[in-house]
Amino acid sequence: MDNQILDQIEFLAANLSNLLIGFPGQRPGGLLLSLFLAVFGIGVGFLIALLVGSGRGSRVWLIRWGSRFYIEIFRGLPLILLLVLIYQIIGGRRFGLDISPRLAALISLALYSGAYQSEIVHAGLQAVPIQLVESARVVGGNPWQVFLWIKMRYAIRVMLPAFVGQAISLFKDTSVVIVIGVTDLMTIGRAVLGSDVKNLSFWVSLYLFVGFLYFLVAFTASTLAKRSEHIQRSVDLVYSLVNF
Template sequence: MRVRPKDPWPRRTVDWLVKNLFSSWFNTLLTLVSLWVIYFTVTRVWRWATETAVWAVIPANFQLFLVGVYPRDQLWRFHVILGVFAVLTALSVAAALNRDFGRKAMRWLVTPWLLFLPGSMFLLWGLPGSETLPHVQTSSWGGLTLTLVLAAVGIAGSLPIGILLALGRRSSLPVISVFSTFFIETVRGTPLVAIIFMAHLMVPIFLPGVTIDRVIRAMIGLTLFTSAYMAENVRGGLQSIPKGQYEAAQALGMSPALTMILVILPQALRSVLPSIVGQFISLFKDTSLVAIIGLMDLLGIARSITANPAWAGLQAETFLFIAIIYWIFCFALSYGSRRLERMLGLERPS
């Protein structure tokens, strides 16, 4: 049978345009209107960015955006953390792109990534009484560094807590099931702003005589809030597992605990991976709410800069810059999620 050769790419491009954008008079009208709106918006934004905007506010305060008021003589800690993060990211990307050794390399990289967060926290915190690594109060943490720390701690804490809550809600023990359900529904029915305020004001009440830092209280609020939503995502994955998986594990003589850990949970987490990453992205953006309790995260730094009379009237440039930063990190999480889905075979062919 003779195979028909493919048309040249200009012909295929024209066919695609006609089929998708100009297939009828209504689609043609929508296409032309959309092109006009895009042209109008892009030209106005470009003209503002190149002729009207004053971008001097960004380089003048770039260090504030990154680390806040962290002691300048201790910025080497931030550089070390950034270097380690860059190396781990480069190795992870290389492993993801290498089909032959990717999976093996990923296993070796799990431990460094797990140690990266506590190691970074220790380096930023320091040691009380040490001259080489002096203790730095969290009140000096700020900018993008604080935002990333809050997001990383929330992600690392909310996933295991969410898994336990999801299992607890499905438990046959009434006490555990009722407690898990009550916690999940109460937290999901409360705005994050209220949760952050409650963590900020009520944690010291429940722990009298114990001084808890404001950053730690914000971490607790963000972690508890996200864990409730994470529990529902995990529960949805657990409900998607067919009953035959449980029966097969029982036929192999596996205990209920081993069945859940080795058979059910891996499949459940795999099936709800997009929802989990979406929750992580939402958590990263929600960290901006800690500015209401006085923490100088990325948004708090931006607000303090625009309140400075020297930079008055430059709110658009400042907030557009931090919006781009948020978008870069959220896009990186989304792209990493798609790559992981492709490696796990979750992406369906279109």
Template sequence: MEILDNIRLDVIWNYRELFIRGVGVTIALTVISYTIGIILGLIFGIGKMSKRKIFYYPSKLYIDFFRGTPLLVQILLIHLAVIPTIFGKSLGFFVSGILALSLNCGAYTAEIIRAGIQSLEKGQMEAARSLGMPHGMAMKHIILPQALRRMVPPLGNELIALLKDSSLVTVIAANDILFAAKVVQGATFRPWEPYIFAAILYLCLTWGVTKIVTYVEKRYSTSYVPKKKRKLSHR
């Protein structure tokens, strides 16, 4: 109770613009990285299911590496080693952060997509091919739409996890929510207010994403039943 009595809201108010900017950076990092991660996941997820070694082994190596190493190490490696080696200089926290988060997200979504596709009966693809559909067309119009319904919950969980993991980008001086809290704590020497407020901001963001994911799950999951059913006409 003594700690709560000493909480000063003016500490947060005086640095409100820093936190607002941090929320914007966090959302941008999450949305862009998740979008790229879905694309990478689709490519490497299908690649890991390929019977051709030229597609299978690079996909497996990529997935195993980014799933088997800490995200923090990946961020530092990309920001301090990979990008400076390729371009001769750092391209800033935003590029490094998006690249690291996207690659990490892509590895996890690849496994989600692979598992979702392989959860369907093999007869689905065989039936489509027997009708003369090319493999790509069958995958696009038959397999993926059905598998997507089963992928929605784990893909939603990955989005929530990515939102929280984006806080790790603060180690490369990304001005996100956690960075704002660190700046305020350093300027005021008051740790309670900025870090509690940062936790509340992350909680609000994850709560909003959770509500969106829940709606999508109810709308597109396999257990979803439309409210309005067509009535059978009587003969």
């Protein structure tokens, strides 16, 4: 095997643990931290989206326009700008706060994700057949039961493909936290290369490997989502046959 290829493999192997879990003393970092940031942003963003997305259809104009305002603001700002604003301004000492880079990243991703997921939740709730809702009310379902067990149960099936796409997009967007020094996968990759001119020959292979890691996570999430759709369809088919 060519010596250059061996050198590339040895360089990647020597830095594999750093890329996956971060530098010693700064862990979690690397891919592990990127995953944590994405999962947190998606999870908390979904809780925000439940409130804001539901508020979009409220009969109270203040709630409806407040929800719309939130979506337009946080969806309209670039994520990189949102990170800087929260970390440098809101997290600055002038407001009496001292937010760490990681906390600023978590807050930014949750707010950013929540805005996009709110539109998905709103669209999913709008897709619920009114006849299904009315039937649940007729048999005595209270508002919370109708919302959780009828509206959300139906809407989640409609929303799942959009949610998966948004989740994958947010995972890739975690790379921008490099601007505030959070040691995610891209930050570790840049730090591994450093400023040593001897590492110039490893730039392409390192970033190709980083790209492969991003692809691997995104592909896995997409595959799992498709399988869950197939399982749900099978369950629905069995349920309909049993109750035929």
